Amino acid sequence: MTQRRSLLAAGAALAAGGLAAPALGQALAKSSFGPTTTDISTGHAAHSSLPRALGYWREEGLDVEVFGIAGNTAGLQLITNNNIDFISISGDQILMARNQGMAIKAVYMHARQPINRIVVPKAGGVTSIAQLKGKTLGIPVLGPQPYATAAFQEAGLDIEKDIRQVATGTGAPALLALRRGDIAGWISWDTAVAALENRGMEFTELRPSFFGDLFGNAIITREALLRENPALVVKMCRAIAKSVHFGLTNPEAAIRIHWQLYPQTRPQGGDPAQVMAEAKRVFLSRFSSYALEGVTKYGESLPSQWARLKQQMVAANELPADHDLNAAFDGSFIDRINEFDRDAVAAQARSWNG
Template sequence: MTISRRTFVAGGMGAAALASFGGPAFGQSGSVIRFGPTTTDISTGHAAHSSLPQALGFWEQEGLNVDVFGVAGSTTGMQMVSGGRMEFVTITAEEMLFARANGMPVKTGYQHSRQPISRIVTLKSAGITDLATLRGATVGTPVIHTNPLASGTFAEAGIDIENDIELVATGTGAPAALALRRGDIKAWVSWDTAVAALENLGLEFDYHYPSYYNMLLGNFVTGNQERIDSDPESYIKLCRGIAKAVVFGQANPDAAIRLHWEVYPQTRPQGGGTPEEIAQAKRIFLSRFDGFALGDATNYGSAGDAQWERVIAELAQTGHLDAGFDVSQIWDPSFLEAINDFDREAIADQARNYAG
């Protein structure tokens, strides 16, 4: 396996970047598949699509050589795909739909995170139960970009996120924590693992979700349509390795965390893995892995028609997508049976019995 530490600079998914997607210049790269989450902070929460399939040999067993590296933002991820410098990234359903509407021939067949990773939190000590009370307030976010979940959640409370609040960039970690503690911001719009990291700093939060949260979609393993159509087996094998890693991680979080530290030693805490450090790493790990749970679904990677309809309708209401958009342009569930063709209980047993 090739393990890379490369990083790239980017911002949010913008029209100018989308316009740079110029046709099928995806570029095969021999036997190497270049893949990455759209973040350079590859935490324990990202283990299922970074460290675990490598450390446990899941991709190698499929005959794949996967070069994993973090990409700073969805824009850069899609630019890398379009320029032939990587094959697959993980992006949200909304980003895929927006990209396709702007001429990007993207495609997916696997929903990795089964719920949105975005979060809206307020300090528990503030006692905020209704986001309507934030009218006129300052709200923080790591980087200012379009966030349909945040817009919809505030809209349910009668708040126009563009006009009724002041949105400021805070970054993540200590600066965001300080802004919350000092009262510089009254709420924080971020993502699951970043919120968990602030909880590790001692902050306690109330979470705010829209009423239709369970009807929304999460992150998808996405690539150029021609790349996937020309070599569907590689895509299936990549996603099957991720699905196996999800099963392993859910069965033995502690082992998964230690394996992640082995692959990405820079993420190992200074104490080397004290009980407190394991507990903090597990909070971040579970903040994402809890979203992988199948629930009532049968297959890893699946997405419901009603969920797609809801997201399309939401984007149509904001003018980002035609209401009659045909989701089959980007979503191909025909891969799911093959992706899920493995012994889940055998992987879970491997995890439970893992001794390092």
């Protein structure tokens, strides 16, 4: 009932905000999208709450089910077994999956800068990755970390030999480990770091020199779906692109819409202004990477970013030198994905009063 009430509230807010509701009785094609996390925070609004509540998927003739997936491995299993149509996943995971023979392909560049973070408590005085030699670092889940591996390599360190990694999870367990000094730093992702900042942590982020050359994640699907239903790719991603534009125009409106569909993500109690400020920190930690920087079209991919990623992975022995990058991304849908009125979407966002 909670989910139904939130959807009804979102529909009422949609009408109050002056947005056109989808036509009743319209035959909708079913599809599915999965963020590779079960914590669908406000930072994930562009591919969860916004295209649903604002009717963007419905306008494309889609009925999209969104559900969180516990990690990249599970996401890849679901998509290759035809159990989900689209997921968002990091670039290194895309290249590794293709190298393992998985018939998947990226169709939309989502986060245009790395979502990974290497952070240390500001009070500790650490200002460089090199200073972490011999230290214990936390990580939500133990596993390959191409970004961190390359960052430590640039600093002259071997992440497997020169530091100790322990699994901390996210949220309260990671916060406790940092405050007790069990770990000297944390290797995580943007929204998780922002959530700990909201709980009082002050961090120094340690970035490698190549941070600006990489990207964060992309939306992928099966190659079979690309062949059999290319229109679905355009419809799915155009609604997401419109949601990104809406969110960047009016973050507070996007956050309130997300809370309506995912009420468990709204903090309980507290000063409303402070609650919104903290929500915006999490929201913008991810949405800022969706902004058009160096490109003019949502979802557009820069070949140099893929090339830098490949170089990094080859150096870490995670990818063969002859890996074919051209097979990883299909940019043929981008022009059609961007066929929408940005000014109209921005006007909707600015006038939102739900």
